[in-house]
Amino acid sequence: MKFAFAVVLIAAMGMPALAGAQTAALEGAKVYFVQPADGATVSSPVTVVFGLSGMGVAPAGVEKENTGHHHLLIDRPPFGEAEGDDMASGLPADDHHKHFGGGQTEVTLELAPGPHTLQLVLGDAAHVPLDPPVTSEVITITVQ
Numbered sequence: 001m002k003f004a005f006a007v008v009l010i011a012a013m014g015m016p017a018l019a020g021a022q023t024a025a026l027e028g029a030k031v032y033f034v035q036p037a038d039g040a041t042v043s044s045p046v047t048v049v050f051g052l053s054g055m056g057v058a059p060a061g062v063e064k065e066n067t068g069h070h071h072l073l074i075d076r077p078p079f080g081e082a083e084g085d086d087m088a089s090g091l092p093a094d095d096h097h098k099h100f101g102g103g104q105t106e107v108t109l110e111l112a113p114g115p116h117t118l119q120l121v122l123g124d125a126a127h128v129p130l131d132p133p134v135t136s137e138v139i140t141i142t143v144q
Ligand SMILES: [Cu+2]
Pocket: 060, 069, 070, 071, 091, 099, 100, 101, 123, 126, 127
């Protein structure tokens, strides 16, 4: 009896440890593109507007429950499919990963002519994707 209780206790305590430092996503939280539409043909610069429902936007560094900030993934595989998509570490900051740590909800991008893929990933105060990850669909736009 005592042994069984101890096992349950260890299992319960072990779970957050396995999940690392990830912040829990609120059930039903969604990120999406308000614009451009998937498949749109646009001209550069392109204004991209981010939508979030079910959670709130807060600047990076602000630890507030049920909030996060937007990350825009540009021209890379869907989140979770690229090497280095380690859920326990923060998203990189480079040409393919833009952080909106000020709590911005849109950006105007210079993009070269041709097709480009875009995806949104919500991150917590430390730029770590949530658990489970809150990501948008990958959209493809064509710059004229
Ligand atoms: Cu970030």
